[in-house]
Amino acid sequence: MRAVVQRVSRGRVTVDGRVVGEIGAGMVVLVGVGRDDTPEAASYLAEKIVHLRIFEDAEGKMNRSLIEAGGAVLVVSQFTLYGDVRRGRRPGFDRAAPPEVANRLYEALVAGLRAHHVRVETGVFQAHMTVDLSNEGPVTILLDSEKTF
Numbered sequence: 592m593r594a595v596v597q598r599v600s601r602g603r604v605t606v607d608g609r610v611v612g613e614i615g616a617g618m619v620v621l622v623g624v625g626r627d628d629t630p631e632a633a634s635y636l637a638e639k640i641v642h643l644r645i646f647e648d649a650e651g652k653m654n655r656s657l658i659e660a661g662g663a664v665l666v667v668s669q670f671t672l673y674g675d676v677r678r679g680r681r682p683g684f685d686r687a688a689p690p691e692v693a694n695r696l697y698e699a700l701v702a703g704l705r706a707h708h709v710r711v712e713t714g715v716f717q718a719h720m721t722v723d724l725s726n727e728g729p730v731t732i733l734l735d736s737e738k739t740f
Contacts, residue, residue, distance in 0.1 A: 592632045592696065593672040595621040598645050598730035602665040604714040605721045612712035617662030618645075619724045622700060623672025624693035625686055625737075632736035633696050637703025640664065645730050653730070663710035667722055668697050690717060 602619040604612040620640060625632075645653050646660035657664065670693065674682030688696065694716050704711045714720045733740055 592625060592628050592636050592700070592736040593623040594636055594640065594734040595669075595672065596640060596643060596645070596732040596734060597621075597724060598727045599665075600725045600727050602712075602722070602724040604665065604667055604712075605723070606715050606718045611715050611720075612665050612667075614663035614665045614710065614712050616660070616727075617664055617710075618657060619665045619667065619722065621667050621669040621672065621722075622697060623669050624688040624696045625673055626688050626692075628688060628692075628696055628736065630696065630699050633699035634703050635736050636734060637700055637707070639734055641704060641707045641709055643732060645732060657709055658707060663712065664704055665712045665714075665724075666697075666701055666704065667714040667720060668693065668716050 597619045599619050600616055602614050603610055641658055642656045644656055646655040648654040670687045673684055673687035676682050697716060701711055701713055
C-alpha cells in the first residue's frame with residue numbers, strides 16, 4: 592500500500608457537490624492499494640500514520656504524532672498512486688489491486704486508524720471526488736508498506 596500523508600489545517604471531500612468527509616486540523620491521506628497487498632500492509636500503514644511525528648511541539652519542532660496533537664484523518668482512496676509511467680506518457684495501472692480487493696484493504700486501513708481512537712473521515716471508494724485541503728507547512732510524507740521509500 593502507498594500513502595501520501597499531508598499535514599493540514601483543514602480537508603474536505605465532495606462527491607456530486609455534496610460534502611462526504613470533512614476535517615479540521617490533522618492529516619489528509621491519499622491511499623493506493625497494490626495488487627500484492629495484504630491486511631498486514633493496512634495494519635502497518637495505520638500504525639505508521641497515527642504515530643508519524645509531523646506536528647509541532649512547544650519548541651516548533653516536528654515532534655508530535657496525530658494522537659498527541661489531537662488531530663483527525665481524512666482518508667481518500669487513490670488508485671493512481673500505482674500509476675506507472677516508466678514506459679510512455681500514459682500511466683499504466685497493472686500494479687494496482689482490483690477494486691474488490693482494494694476496497695477491502697482500504698476499509699481495513701480505515702478500521703485500523705479508528706482503532707487508535709482518532710477521528711476518521713473518508714471519501715467514497717471508486718467515486719469521482721473533489722479533494723480540497725490546506726497543507727500546513729507544507730508537510731507531505733510518502734509511505735509505502737513495502738518500505739521502498
